[in-house]
Amino acid sequence: xxxxxxxxxxxxxxxxxxxxxxxxxxxxxxxxxxxxxxxxxxxxxxxxxxxxxxxxxxxxxxxxxxxxxxxxxxxxxxxxxxxxxxxxxxxxxxxxxxxxxxxxxxxxxxxxxxx
Amino acid sequence: xxxxxxxxxxxxxxxxxxxxxxxxxxxxxxxxxxxxxxxxxxxxxxxxxxxxxxxxxxxxxxxxxxxxxxxxxxxxxxxxxxxxxxxxxxxxxxxxxxxxxxxxxxxxxxxxxxx
Numbered sequence: 001x002x003x004x005x006x007x008x009x010x011x012x013x014x015x016x017x018x019x020x021x022x023x024x025x026x027x028x029x030x031x032x033x034x035x036x037x038x039x040x041x042x043x044x045x046x047x048x049x050x051x052x053x054x055x056x057x058x059x060x061x062x063x064x065x066x067x068x069x070x071x072x073x074x075x076x077x078x079x080x081x082x083x084x085x086x087x088x089x090x091x092x093x094x095x096x097x098x099x100x101x102x103x104x105x106x107x108x109x110x111x112x113x114x115x
Numbered sequence: 116x117x118x119x120x121x122x123x124x125x126x127x128x129x130x131x132x133x134x135x136x137x138x139x140x141x142x143x144x145x146x147x148x149x150x151x152x153x154x155x156x157x158x159x160x161x162x163x164x165x166x167x168x169x170x171x172x173x174x175x176x177x178x179x180x181x182x183x184x185x186x187x188x189x190x191x192x193x194x195x196x197x198x199x200x201x202x203x204x205x206x207x208x209x210x211x212x213x214x215x216x217x218x219x220x221x222x223x224x225x226x227x228x229x230x
């Protein structure tokens with residue numbers, strides 16, 4: 001199991017990766033066989049190609065992410081609250097990452113609603 | 116799928132149930148076949164009897180829960196940040212509830228670490 005410091009490092013890298021639309025960094029964060037369910041309740045993106053296409057789509061939106069509280073680490077997972085600024089809109093979100101033993105994210109679930 | 120307002124109501128009821136150690140209220144919140152993994156990475160409590168025994172154990176500790184941010188609703192789930200005060204100690208936690216169609220919690224996962 002990877003330690004909390006390593007998980008927090010990955011979460012902070014994720015904030016930067018999405019905010020700068022750096023797909024190389026996104027590629028580093030996720031395992032090849034990862035799944036991304038964003039938001040929870042929608043069909044998951046499965047595998048790195050689908051995941052990169054998903055994040056690639058953010059490029060035009062100028063999304064900026066910022067942690068709004070501490071990263072909670074437990075077991076092979078981390079849960080963290082953050083805001084996503086998309087133009088004039090701000091979303092209040094909680095993500096859960098599950099990690100493999102190599103420190104790559106194998107599952108991401110995003111809890112938020114537009115309402 | 117139950118609506119966001121109903122999920123938020125259950126989360127607020129949960130804060131009260133744990134803070135007052137009201138096991139009847141805990142019983143109302145969870146489905147018979149629910150699982151509770153608290154913290155994530157430890158063996159889950161499976162079924163309502165094990166779950167009630169788990170919360171019953173909090174009685175002597177005088178645990179007080181308080182939401183520290185909004186409840187994020189998505190799909191059949193809700194994620195929410197809160198603090199747990201246990202004596203002079205305060206833990207910063209994120210819980211994820213998954214609901215069945217009757218509005219009962221079928222899965223609870225708690226993300227926190229003592230460190």
